[in-house]
Amino acid sequence: MGNVKLPLKRGFGKTDRRDDWWKGPTAMAAYLGFMIIYATWRGFMESDFLFFSDFGASSCENWDTARSFKDVSECQTMAIEQGSHVLSPLYSPLIFPQSSWIPKELWWMSPAMFILVFPAGFRATCYYYRKAYYRAFFQQPTGCAVSKPWNEYSGERGILVVQNLHRIFMYIAVIYLPILSYDFWLSVNFHDATGDYFGVSVGSLVLLLNVILLSGYVFGCHAFRHVVGGGSNDWTGSSINRFKYSMWKFSTKLNERHKDWALLSLFWVMFADFYIWICQDFGLTDYVILGGI
Numbered sequence: 698m699g700n701v702k703l704p705l706k707r708g709f710g711k712t713d714r715r716d717d718w719w720k721g722p723t724a725m726a727a728y729l730g731f732m733i734i735y736a737t738w739r740g741f742m743e744s745d746f747l748f749f750s751d752f753g754a755s756s757c758e759n760w761d762t763a764r765s766f767k768d769v770s771e772c773q774t775m776a777i778e779q780g781s782h783v784l785s786p787l788y789s790p791l792i793f794p795q796s797s798w799i800p801k802e803l804w805w806m807s808p809a810m811f812i813l814v815f816p817a818g819f820r821a822t823c824y825y826y827r828k829a830y831y832r833a834f835f836q837q838p839t840g841c842a843v844s845k846p847w848n849e850y851s852g853e854r855g856i857l858v859v860q861n862l863h864r865i866f867m868y869i870a871v872i873y874l875p876i877l878s879y880d881f882w883l884s885v886n887f888h889d890a891t892g893d894y895f896g897v898s899v900g901s902l903v904l905l906l907n908v909i910l911l912s913g914y915v916f917g918c919h920a921f922r923h924v925v926g927g928g929s930n931d932w933t934g935s936s937i938n939r940f941k942y943s944m945w946k947f948s949t950k951l952n953e954r955h956k957d958w959a960l961l962s963l964f965w966v967m968f969a970d971f972y973i974w975i976c977q978d979f980g981l982t983d984y985v986i987l988g989g990i
């Protein structure tokens with residue numbers, strides 16, 4: 698028996714469906730589109746060319762000698778310095794482009810440009826995001842039982858085999874979690890000439906929630922779940938296997954809501970950056986809730 702073609706209306710967006718099938722993909726396209734534009738703008742903001750140079754290294758009088766959060770954050774928009782350091786997750790880990798180990802040809806770059814490729818690659822190759830943006834941006838498919846503008850779908854072949862890099866990006870994403878946790882630690886360590894003090898600001902809590910949401914996203918990753926739970930037929934034979942089993946159960950629990958972790962963690966990364974940007978650039982105070990100087 699040959700292929701049976703289902704009776705489907707022809708023409709982009711044509712369908713017999715009566716529900717508001719277009720709302721989900723449209724909202725997703727708006728959400729992801731906004732996040733991509735915002736992250737790109739902020740990633741370029743501290744670079745040192747064209748109109749970005751207003752924010753970039755040459756706008757900072759002490760940039761040549763700056764080698765610390767404090768020196769840099771006095772003239773940049775990526776960290777709040779109010780006795781502690783609240784660094785934007787878009788710029789973490791902070792890399793100074795004007796460092797001696799970086800070729801001078803790259804000194805125009807923004808610190809974010811050195812690191813954003815990894816979280817961006819992780820999200821772009823995520824199984825959930827692939828589903829979301831294939832539909833929202835590429836109409837593959839437009840919707841279930843909805844006619845799409847192109848006839849064929851040949852799978853993730855050709856250039857799309859890069860999606861197989863997801864596991865590699867996952868390993869790198871795991872490394873980011875202790876780095877971002879360290880940023881939170883820095884944000885609760887206040888210091889002045891008289892000594893070091895513990896304190897919690899709104900910025901600290903923003904960074905803490907960022908680490909929690911990103912952890913939920915990374916540890917619920919399909920590739921992570923496979924790494925901790927795959928390749929074993931025995932969950933109980935040894936303490937290692939029992940540990941792997943509990944990790945797999947934990948990852949599975951998170952994986953059930955992977956979409957939510959993916960979307961929420963993305964929003965919060967951008968919000969954390971936005972909060973730090975407006976505090977630093979628009980002179981707002983990062984309110985200290987507890988302790989501090």
Ligand code: FES
Nearest residue numbers: 823824825918919
């Ligand atoms: S599948 Fe979504 S982060 Fe790995």
